[in-house]
Amino acid sequence: MSQIYFTPGPAELYPTFAQHLQTAMDEQIGSISHRSQRFRDIYKYTDEQLRILLNIPATHGIYFTGSASEVWERMLLNCVEHESFHLVNGSFSRKFYDYALSLHKFAHINEKPFGQGFDVADIDVPDYAELVAITHNETSSGVQFRPTEIHKLKRKYSKKLFCVDMVSSAPYPDLDFTLVDSAFFSVQKAFGMPAGLGVWIANEACLEKAERLQKYESMTIGAHHTLPVLKKHYETFETPATPNVLFIYLLGKIAADMNRIGVATIRRQTEDRAKQIYKFLETNDGFTPFVKEDRHRSQTVIVAETTRPAAEVIAAVKESGMVVGSGYGKFKDGQIRIANFPATSAEQVGKLLARLKEVG
């Protein structure tokens, strides 16, 4: 039986995905050269649709990688000479920090207990930090870092490069890219695609930093997917190596579908459904929202503490043809995670909550 996936990624495929995949097969997108005009047109189209959807200005390039995790490494290699600063409020922001340590950067950390979020008042950016690494949406803990707070912090520390992990929330957060130097996401979350493509948005300041490190500081900024080489190829809508052409095509089509609905509508729907889910969790004995502060609650990945063992809840929900995520890591036994991505409809969310009510 076909299941509805409320998992926080890989997740339910976007409703139009299968149809676009069929068109791609009919048009033999899997066979076309990445040095052909056909590919350059595809890259250009996806670039245009993402710019409309996320309001990305011309100052920022849009690049493709193998995954969002790869971008953690690329960002640190290309944009940090010595010191980075990481606002850690869950396992994925922690991994960004761990990558910095692995690359022998001097990495500063400000860490919140699992389930708690940041406000600007909590944060002092160290003087010599070159990069401020922020995770908009913590897939592990269900905590969000509000865009208004991100913008406020950047205004306070305008000379630092700000990089925002929006892996499990894009296109939901309304980031002001005049205040965000770099951001990245992967396609298997709110875009409703299979995993296998990372998207890296980076502005001229990031590029200049990478060029400076390479030329004047004689540092290695890596060899694969360096920002200067990505940018050089991007100027003609090409990529340095053979990219995931099929997924770039599909991402463009899904972004276009989202643009037809309108990002404002998608954001409002996301918030309406999140409100509905949190209200259910607050008023139902079987569940409690894990994140206590309303302003820190994720709109796209909602973490609930369960009264019954989480595994029982997950199994009972699955019997009705729905899959919710388990709690992350050591929270597996007492938490579930519910993805609230555009691919699932209001009706499906209603069905999930009805079932949770029965089995909680």
Added chain:
Amino acid sequence: MSQIYFTPGPAELYPTFAQHLQTAMDEQIGSISHRSQRFRDIYKYTDEQLRILLNIPATHGIYFTGSASEVWERMLLNCVEHESFHLVNGSFSRKFYDYALSLHKFAHINEKPFGQGFDVADIDVPDYAELVAITHNETSSGVQFRPTEIHKLKRKYSKKLFCVDMVSSAPYPDLDFTLVDSAFFSVQKAFGMPAGLGVWIANEACLEKAERLQKYESMTIGAHHTLPVLKKHYETFETPATPNVLFIYLLGKIAADMNRIGVATIRRQTEDRAKQIYKFLETNDGFTPFVKEDRHRSQTVIVAETTRPAAEVIAAVKESGMVVGSGYGKFKDGQIRIANFPATSAEQVGKLLARLKEVG
């Protein structure tokens, strides 16, 4: 109109690809968690099928990356402390060398003119080179490095790590993995899949080297897709980050299809068709094989010099529903490249040669 792709990658999709993709969609492979038993079973299956197909022993792990180009970087970061040695006979072996320079390794090079290949007698491996980088099949020049020569060289320099780029030839070359420490390929060539997945095979010696560099030499071996972390997750058939689950599934299915035919048959068919194509090129006024020495001629990517401008030949072939590749880089005007991958049938090759005869 649907085209037959004789391009050297992205290339014609394997005949069973569409059917496996449909099954994957029906089974919702694009939505399953990469931390689920379902995914571990998929990874295990693909691993088993590749081991059978390529005769990979238990000493070697099979890892997944975003692309083969990424593996150039990973191999150098994980397995070279100071010095690497590159046998360069085309643009892709050259890029492996360039990656070493970008990573500030002391890279030695032995370079052949474009279109010429190596014999063991030509090669002295520098004393302090830790890694010998060999490209089995040069997609740019149509030159092959015979496995017997690779094995001979490794026997002569048994203490060095040998890494073989088999991007545009696997599963054709019959490598002896007791003499090859690492090899890698991508799926959009002879496996007949869309681009978006790299496969990295590496043995215990590679792993030990990476661990030594990290622990005792206090070097950074990168942060993403490092060999020790890949290996740790591989032990339970998982990956450190969300991989391209769908393509790992599809690769396993296609490898299984190839195993049903038998790799010996696939290799014999490849050689028979290559012989047929080279004979055509030698006996037809419109074309000349670019690689002069028979023993250096690639069996999977065949480069021909054209008498007419290459663009005219390519356009005329396209009118008949077939696509051949253009010459690489500055050889674009006077060369074409013909992929001889398992996805195209003997009948299709016959049709191509008949058309080339008309238009050459």
